[in-house]
Amino acid sequence: MALSREEVEHIARLARLGITEADKDKFCDQLSNILEQFQTLEEVDTNNVLPTAQVTDRQNSMREDNILPSLPQDAVLSNAPWREQEYFRVRAVLEE
Amino acid sequence: MVVSQTTKNIDYETVIGLEVHVxxxxxxxxxxxxxxxxxxxxxxxxxxxVCLGLPGSLPVINKQAVEYTMMMGLALNCNIAEHSHFDRKSYPYPDLMKGFQISQYDAPLAYGGWIDIETEQVVNRIRITRVHLEEDVSKLLHQTNSLGEIYSLVDVNRSGVPLMEVVSEPDIRSPEEARHYLMTLHSIVRYLGISTGNMEEGSFRCDANISIRERGTTRSNNKVEVKNMNSFKAVYQALSFEAQRQRELVQKGEHISMETRGWVDNKEITVSQRSKEYAHDxxxxxxxxxxxxxxxxxxVTEIQKNMPELAQQKRDRFVEQYGLSLYDASLLTESRALADYFETCLKSPALQNLPKQKAAKELSNWLLGEFNRLLNLSNIDITRTKITPQMMGELIVFANDNIINISSGKVVLEVMFQTGKIAKDIIAEMNLARIGDTSAIDEIVKQAIQANPDAVADYKRGKEQALKFLVGQVMRISKGRADAKITAEIIKQNLIEGE
Known part of the structure; x- marks a missing residue:
């Protein structure tokens, strides 16, 4: 199951990654290989198995509605690539 | 070019579905x-x-939010899912630091419900598709600095606040019905006590999908999503505008684009926000x-058992239990705070000596009339009023026992509202007790007659209006304290004797 270049470009855009033309060919091959690996799963009959996204077997893990201290403001902003006063600064997000 | 005949005189109906975020x-x-x-x-x-989506952080579900959503589901006659889970929704904007929103996709907590909405005495059942839980996003502040740079600042505090989404089927047929539907949902969340419901602050917001179609058919034109409606009025105006805009396009033979439009409050129009360049992935x-x-x-049973009474049930009980009119009961139960205040007043010791239905009627009149006026005027929330239920009860007893008349009662209520003093003290300090003593009234009547010979002459010529005028004069002199009935009697006696 080979991926097309267009699909790779689409995935790169969704992931906000800028990739070169050479990268596109490389990722085409690599991603196609990964998909092929998953094809192996098709061999298993899952007709009577419910879909799951969990491997822990846990359910109903919930917490009571209590407040715990948050991080100090400086710690929150310490990884900000771009900071202005007590905010994260980002490129304009167009609303209209 | 041939103008299609089918565009003429077609009766279109409006089809609206709402998504409400609470x-x-x-x-x-x-x-x-x-x-x-x-x-x-x-x-x-x-x-x-967790808010920042840092590596190694682990989210854990807030049980209270799940229970609140189940309550909403039950109030909307939904099924509560036996199996539910959360889903990750990819979302590439900086108002969610994680790069995704944890929401619910194919297994919402509640689904398949309905509510009945009454608009202009017609009841329409609006089906509820689903009620699910997700998280709110960060607040973005749009900036332009002195260098002319345009950018956004991010405050992550709001990110991760529980957000419940209620999705209706496209069963709503008019902007007015949409407004009623929203007000009903709003009343329910307030009664359940699960949200502040504050629309200006964005605690209760609404997006609409709206299209038009030929009445009696099921195939709609393209639908348009409308956003930025921040009040009940804005919802009504935006949807009215949009329904009209779509009709005009179709009548001109033009195409309705599938798009997102935003309501611009100060211009009272919707404008195109984003043409769907590529569908969201x-x-x-x-x-x-x-x-x-x-x-x-x-x-589920446990939660059902602890559900509070909702507005409609309370309204019907007020009619049944207190003999109120449906109209008064509807007004009293519009907010839970007012309904609770009403019932606490009714239980106050002061009102225990009045027959229950009499007390309820009098109280309802005072609350919906003068008290409501004072609340609106001062913009004070009823839960913060200085008038305790017992104080309100005492005032009503004074008025009912004719210690004060209605106009003095209004004065007492206003002073009570401003100062928190009890009625008995206000009546004494302001000398507001009703004058019911005939000789005292007779004295004032004689003053009024002497000062207004024209009115006296008019009355003698058979003008009934003149009597009212003279009663008014007596009220003026007595500062509203004279008993109106006795005054009228004494004026008549005086005028007859004077002949």
Missing amino acids: QLSTKSKMYCSCSAAYSSAPPNTHVCP YRYFPEPDLPPLVIERNW
Whole structure:
């Protein structure tokens, strides 16, 4: 199951990654290989198995509605690539 | 070019579905223990590694938010899911630091419900598709600095606040019905006590899908999504505008584009926000960090048992139990706070000596009339009034026992409202007790007659209006304290004797 270049470009855009033309060919091959690996799963009959996204077997893990201290403001902003006063600064997000 | 004949005189109906987002009044956020009180805090102070999506952080579901959503589901006659889970929705904007929103996709907590909406005496059943839980996003502040740079600032405090989404089927047929539907949902969340419902602050917000179609058919034109409606009035205006805009396009033979439009409040129009360049690719998949929910029926029963009475039930009970009119009962139950105040007043010791239905009627008149006027005028919330239920009860007893007349009662209520003094003291201090003593009234009547010979002459010529005028004069002299009935009698006696 080979991926097309267009699909790779689409995935790169969704992931906000800028990739070169050479990268596109490389990722085409690599991603196609990964998909092929998953094809192996098709061999298993899952007709009577419910879909799951969990491997822990846990359910109903919930917490009571209590407040715990948050991080100090400086710690929150310490990884900000771009900071202005007590905010994260980002490129304009167009609303209209 | 041939103008299509089918565009003429076609009767179109409007088809509306609403998505309502409600911030839940939990103390902590949806998936972490940061405080959910975002608006009062300095920016980026209610933030933790979960809010920021830092590696190694693990979200955990807020049980209270799940229960609130189940309550909403039950109030909307929904099924409560036996199996539910959360899903990850890819979302590439900086108002969610994680790069995704934890929402619910194919297994919402509640689904398949309905509510009945009464608009102009016609009841329409609006089906509820689903009620699910997700998280709110960060607040973006759009900036232009002195260099002309345009950018946004991010405050993450609001990110992760529990957000409940209620999705209706496209069963709504008019902007007015949409407004009623929203007001009903609003009343329900307020009665359940699960949200502040504050629309200006964004705690209760609404998006609409609206299209038009030839009446009697099922094939609609393209639908348009309308956003930015921040009040009940805006919802009504935006949808009215949009329904009209779409009709005009179709009548001109033009195409309705499928798009998102925003309501611009000060211009009273909708404008195109984003043409769908490429469809959103949300790539939903089950959230691996949150184990699924298996909702036992006894949990649902427990919640059902603790559900408070809702507005419609309360209204019907008020009619039944207190003999109020349906109209008065509807007004009294519009907010739970007012309904509760009404019932607490009714239980106050002061009102125990009046027959129950009499007390209820009098109280209802005072609350819906003068008291409501004072609340609106001062913009004070009823829960903060200085008038305790017992004080209100005492005032009503004074008025009912004719210690004061109605106009003095209004004065007493206003002073009580401003100062928190009790009625007995206000009546004494302001000398407001009704004058019912005939000789005292007779004295004032004689003054009024002497000062107004023209009115006396008019009355003698058979003008009934003149009597009213003279009663008014007596009221003026007595500062509203004279008993109106006795006054009228004494004026008549005086005029007859004077002949």
